[in-house]
Amino acid sequence: MSPLQIRVNLGSTELSELERELRSEFGPSVVSSERAEELKEILALANKDIEDHDSELARLHGEIKMVEAEKQRLESQRAKLHSLLSPMRKLPNETLLRILQCVCENNLIQAYPWDSDRAPPTKFTSPVITSLPTMTISSVCSRWRALALASPSLWANLAVEIYTTTKDKSKALVGFIDTVNRYLARSGDWPLTLALTVLGSPCQPSIAEGVEFPSLVHLMQHARRWKSLKYRGDHSITRYKILSQLHFPLLAKLNIDDIEDGTIFSNNQIKILKIRRVPGSPKFSKALASYPSLKYLMLGYVRRIESASSLGTWPNITSISVASGASSSIIFSSNFPSLNLLVVEGASWGERIGDKPLEDDFISFVSRSSRITSLTLRSPILSDLNLIAALQVMPALLHLVIHEARVQYPNPITTHLISSLTRDQSVFLVPKLLSLSLISYQDTGNKPDDSIFVRMVESRWFKPDSELSAAMLTMGRASIQSVLLKFTWREVQAEVYKPLQNLRAEGLRVVIAGRNGVHV
Structure with missing residues (x-):
């Protein structure tokens, strides 16, 4: 299209005169009749110029929309062509x-x-x-x-x-x-x-x-x-x-409110049972006996129970997940000689049963359940000293997971705990430990020093096929295989954890994360 023909194009001198008139001239006789006719003609021409420009803008907008539509079509085709190269298409069904x-x-x-x-x-x-x-x-x-x-x-x-x-x-x-x-x-x-x-x-x-x-x-x-x-x-x-x-x-798996509700089913084949409300020990023990194939027992939180005495001995149960309070008091006073997995949720360790603190019951329980290979503590209101005492009587432990409590109570992830896990010539706490996961949610003033944690991991890692690894195996001691440490409240110093990157190259699975993501 040929360039727009501009009908009105005031020069600099004319514009200056127009601006002067606008600033200084006023009143009924400010514009003569000849001047008024001249201005009307100029305005008519200006209106035609504006109409021409509007038409040109409409044409250009139409072309822009056509170009945009063509671009969208090309992008759609490109996406389809690109999807042919997607790795997902190569996956077998x-x-x-x-x-x-x-x-x-x-x-x-x-x-x-x-x-x-x-x-x-x-x-x-x-x-x-x-x-x-x-x-x-x-x-x-x-x-x-x-x-x-x-x-x-x-x-x-x-x-x-x-x-x-x-x-x-x-x-x-x-x-x-x-x-x-x-x-x-x-x-x-x-x-x-x-x-x-x-x-x-x-x-x-x-x-x-x-x-x-x-x-x-x-x-x-x-x-x-x-x-x-x-x-x-x-x-x-x-x-x-x-x-x-x-x-x-x-x-095979039943999740209900009351254990007695399960009597409506044929219980012989149920292997996993989760209940939210725990009755007193005599009623609980009687109902539990109707699940002869039970392997995994999960109990919800209960503040009080009429009778919290021992359930007796249950040799078939191999896994337990229990919340704090009266539920845990029943479990900790009972015997599960085949237990190999224990999960404790939100334990209020400060509670007491009679005159005996729950910490004592917990330590006594794990000492009786010497086969425990996996221990998970979520929000444990438990001191580092009590946790160390419990770990001392768990020689078969392979996997340890601790999620600290989000409240201001004694939490076990401290310098003392990490130091206790460090391999020593005379003492080796949980000698078969393969994986360790620690998640800290708050600063309690006694958090482990980064360098102490690195030293602990180095002490428990034995390079595969090395003489040290072979010697440790003969002594019943295993090399740690997986480590996770996460602080949600602070950053970590990546430089301090650099030695663990070297161990990763040798085969150790390690993740060190701070508030803003993974650093190692």
């Missing part, structure tokens, strides 16, 4: 499936509409589809969809939240029920992991009726496939009498 299984560990299906004045158990902060990862990935591309549809394990992890009134409103809940049925159908005969939350009026669904409470009925029709069940609700699961008429041949 077996490896991709393993990744997708990690993503699809929980598919939350919540009744909609939620027929209650109460807030639902889970509040969505993002689109509902994001809570259904298996359905989401099956919509990504044809390969992922084909893989998802051919993999029933991806559809077998369900969390279902239901609100019951006197009757399910089938028509209103048709989308919810269809989603549940789609997952049940696509999971085939794969064992189901089910987290079930039922709020509202107690109900007695019947498979024979098949009309009332269809969402519950459809789940119960697949009871033979239940491998893991977590139940939360306004009413005890024993209120659902229909469950006592069903068979659960695969049920």
Whole structure:
């Protein structure tokens, strides 16, 4: 297009005169009739110039939009071409499936509409589809969809939240029920992991009726496939009498409020049991006896128990996770001769049972459970001296994890603890330790010196195939293989930890992190 033809183009002299007139001339006779006619002609020409410029701008905007659209098309094509080189496309289906299984560990299906004045158990902060990862990935591309549809394990992890009134409103809940049925159908005969939350009026669904409470009925029709069940609700699961008429041949993991609620199931095959409310010792011991195959026991926090005496001896249980308070007092006073894994959550070690501090019970407990190979303490209100005393009677310990408490109480991660873990010619605390993870959340004024920690790790690392490593093995002492140290409240001096980088080159797995990320 030819350049715009400018009709009005005032020179510098004319502009100066115009500005002078604007500043100094005023009144009814400021502009003569001849001058007024001249100005009107100039204004008319200026208006035409502006119209021409508007037209040119519209044309240019149109061209810009065309260029932008062309750019977006090219970028889309480039992205598609680039995706052909994506490493993800090279993954075999077996490896991709393993990744997708990690993503699809929980598919939350919540009744909609939620027929209650109460807030639902889970509040969505993002689109509902994001809570259904298996359905989401099956919509990504044809390969992922084909893989998802051919993999029933991806559809077998369900969390279902239901609100019951006197009757399910089938028509209103048709989308919810269809989603549940789609997952049940696509999971085939794969064992189901089910987290079930039922709020509202107690109900007695019947498979024979098949009309009332269809969402519950459809789940119960697949009871033979239940491998893991977590139940939360306004009413005890024993209120659902229909469950006592069903068979659960695969049920191996049970997560319920009360241990006695589990009596509604066939308990012979349950190997993992988690309960939130712990009864008194006699009732607890009697109920526990109905789980002869139990291997892993997890107990929630209980402030008080009517009777906190010993449960006796349980040789089959090999793993225990227990919260603080009365729950831990029952465990620490009992015997588990085959125990090899112990997790203690939020231990209020300052509590007392009678006149005996819980620290004493803990130390006595681990000394009786000499086979413990893995110890995890989360938020332990425990002094370094008591922890060292406990470690002295744990010669088989292989893995130690400590997450400090976030409150101002004695915490065990101190210079004294780290120094005690340093290999000495005469004393070698936990001689078989393979991995150590320490996470510190606050400065209690007695945190381990960085150089002391480095020295401890160096003392426990034996270069593979070296004479020292062979000599230590003959003495029943192992080289540490993995170390993690994390401070959430301060930075770490990367230069101080440089010697550990050298050990990493020899094979040690080490992570040292400060407030702003990993440094080693």
